[in-house]
Amino acid sequence: MEGGIILRRIFLLLSFIFLISIGWTYIDDKFNEEKVVSTFDHIKEDVQSFIQSGELEARITSFIMAIQTIIEDLKNEPTSPNKLAIPEKIKEPELTPPLEQTFSFYNTEIGETKQQVEEVLGEPQRVSYNEYGLNWSTYHQNYQNFIEVMYNDSDQVVGLFTNQNIISSTKNVNLGTTKDTVRAELGKPLARIQKGFVYYQLQEDSNYDVFMLDDSYVTIFYDIHEDNTVTSIQLIHKDIEESKKDFYTKASEQLKEGFELQMFDLTNSTRVNHGLNILTWDERVRNTARKHSSDMAENNYFDHTNLEGQSPFDRMLADQITFSVAGENLAYGQFSSIFAHEGLMNSLGHRENILQKDFDYLGVGVAFNSESHPYYTQNYFTK
16 A cells, blocks of 8 residues: 555656646746737737647646556566565464363374374475474464474374464463463473483573473473563473483584574564565575584684674675675574574564564575584575
8 A cells, every 4th residue: 555655646746747847838938939028918828728729638648648657567567576575364273272282283282193283284385304303394374373393203293383373272371471470370390401411401581491291391482572471382292302312413414404494484484473574585695694604613603793804794795695785693502493593582683683674585504513503694685
């Protein structure tokens, strides 16, 4: 609607300018041709003649038709195939209470079969390798009703994640629930998680809590910029979590790409939650991001400016990526893209990039250091 309003204003302005220019040119000619004393009499007669002849109406009609043609050309000009608009709102599913678990997402529970899931959700939009040595199958409609499902080798659901309003619970916990209410409903969160002989101490004031419920590790993520309310939930069956012997999964090309694509999808699902356009994946800027992540991992630093003094914008221009606006987010050391994304959303400057309405494109590049700690680089831009 806003574009139509702007075009109508342009049309009225141009019409006004056109009429003034006709009148002024005519008056100017008459002042040059006649004596001042008789100019106005001649103008009156000639204007009446001009109007009666239909010439004025013909000129205005011709002018209006020309402007309308220009407007139609602008309206019908094809949008870049990579430019995605704000998606039309899709109806949320009718949710039923979970039958066997504390939580279900999109009426899906831990322990169900892949066949049961896909009878409801259909085929996944993406399947990508994750830190558990399995895959996240990602289901959504234009990043709405967004859910990630992990299956084991027997095609049973062993992991779930969502950051959208498709959660059912037997407890008073959902998106927007306060941290205090979550703890009152679910009890005291875990203080530590053990991997082999190593304990990972969970901080009391962190932006997430971990609970053991229904033989699953339940991670509740909070948004500190929304009064510490629930922003997403991850469920991992304890057999899967405890079979992961280290906190950091051994680096591989498969995991690198999985983390990159998962972070891209998480970014878009979050943007949709905030009424923003979906970003388009850009392979060229993904390569720019990957090179910076690799540089940081190999040279043991963490900064937007590299060791050669190049800014993110310098690096993009060096790779022949032109832009009118651009931004970069960095993350380091998180266990997965889910943890990295939630951490970025709780950092104001990074959050502003994720929710920047002017961005159109995104590429994510991941690299691992010698200890398999991941470095994430997100490069956003608009042409």
